[in-house]
Amino acid sequence: MGKVVTLGEIMLRLSTEAGERIASVDHMSVHYGGGEANVAISLANYGHDVYFASKVPDNSLGTACLKHLQAFSVKTDYLLKGGKRLGSYYMEAGIGERAASVIYDRAGSSFATMEENEWPEDLFSGKDIFHISGITAALSPKWHELTLKLIQKAKENQVKISFDVNYRSMLWSQSEAGEFLQKVLPLVDYLSAGKMDALYLLKVAPFTGEENSAEELIYYYEKMQELFPNISVFYSTKRKVHSASDNELTGTLFTNGQYYVSQTHRINPIVDRVGGGDAFSGGVLHGILSELSMQDTINFACAASSLKHTVYGDCNQFSTQEVQAFLKAGSGKIIR
Numbered sequence: 001m002g003k004v005v006t007l008g009e010i011m012l013r014l015s016t017e018a019g020e021r022i023a024s025v026d027h028m029s030v031h032y033g034g035g036e037a038n039v040a041i042s043l044a045n046y047g048h049d050v051y052f053a054s055k056v057p058d059n060s061l062g063t064a065c066l067k068h069l070q071a072f073s074v075k076t077d078y079l080l081k082g083g084k085r086l087g088s089y090y091m092e093a094g095i096g097e098r099a100a101s102v103i104y105d106r107a108g109s110s111f112a113t114m115e116e117n118e119w120p121e122d123l124f125s126g127k128d129i130f131h132i133s134g135i136t137a138a139l140s141p142k143w144h145e146l147t148l149k150l151i152q153k154a155k156e157n158q159v160k161i162s163f164d165v166n167y168r169s170m171l172w173s174q175s176e177a178g179e180f181l182q183k184v185l186p187l188v189d190y191l192s193a194g195k196m197d198a199l200y201l202l203k204v205a206p207f208t209g210e211e212n213s214a215e216e217l218i219y220y221y222e223k224m225q226e227l228f229p230n231i232s233v234f235y236s237t238k239r240k241v242h243s244a245s246d247n248e249l250t251g252t253l254f255t256n257g258q259y260y261v262s263q264t265h266r267i268n269p270i271v272d273r274v275g276g277g278d279a280f281s282g283g284v285l286h287g288i289l290s291e292l293s294m295q296d297t298i299n300f301a302c303a304a305s306s307l308k309h310t311v312y313g314d315c316n317q318f319s320t321q322e323v324q325a326f327l328k329a330g331s332g333k334i335i336r
Contacts, residue, residue, distance in 0.1 A: 005052075005078070005123060010054050010069075010086075012088040035135055035277075038316065044073045051078055052079060053123060054080070055114055072317075084113075130150075161188045162192075181201055181202060185228045190232065191235075265302060283301025286304075306326075
């Protein structure tokens with residue numbers, strides 16, 4: 001099993017039920033999560049030794065975050081206490097043709113207002129992978145700098161770098177994100193990025209062949225590989241949206257000039273889509289750490305992401321055995 005450290009902001013999510021509007025709701029569901037925290041939980045579920053680094057306020061909400069992570073066996077040695085508040089966001093659940101919508105309330109949070117690296121020197125010591133996302137760098141100009149410094153520190157410790165572009169238009173512009181990617185991607189080993197990232201953030205010339213074909217995605221992977229030959233694994237999902245609660249999900253992966261695609265999962269109904277991409281990333285990293293074949297890796301990752309859509313909350317709650325059993329049995333079949 002591998003040793004991993006993930007770093008990012010953990011937040012409080014307040015969600016409506018399907019069919020309710022934030023403006024008129026009188027109660028909301030509470031969950032804790034964040035991209036890097038969700039990946040940490042997935043990998044801990046799969047038996048890996050995982051540390052999550054972040055900063056939360058020294059109050060009951062910070063304690064709730066600690067308990068949430070520890071409940072899934074994530075190590076919290078690097079969960080700092082301090083600052084004024086826990087970042088939060090409100091999600092109005094989508095249904096039918098109406099997509100989910102989000103309102104962020106994270107300005108001034110304990111994590112977002114960090115000015116320097118407050119973690120101890122042993123943060124990356126003995127670790128195999130460091131996972132972080134573009135969401136962290138988008139929080140502030142200071143976090144632009146800190147993200148790069150942390151990645152460089154990890155590389156000095158011979159740690160592989162896993163990066164999820166995870167572009168959020170509410171946090172920064174395409175030009176800001178693209179400028180940052182030009183700085184960070186030369187340091188990355190494993191990258192979660194797809195067609196839209198290549199087109200709009202990395203400014204790859206549009207594919208001129210058949211849209212939504214395998215050749216189209218291979219083209220974008222190849223172009224990103226040309227730009228950043230240091231990256232050994234690219235991966236992303238293809239999602240066909242029939243409605244907010246009915247999607248088809250397919251995983252794709254590109255390495256050593258070879259393209260791999262998973263089976264397509266029809267997820268209907270979707271219970272909670274939040275964290276599906278993080279579950280996918282966790283599945284890919286599990287495959288790499290466990291030295292699975294690339295085909296088995298992408299099959300596992302897409303199955304894990306599909307299962308995440310069937311439970312409430314931000315994080316994947318399934319073990320390696322459960323994901324493998326799901327793959328073996330097939331969608332919707334009783335496991336006896």
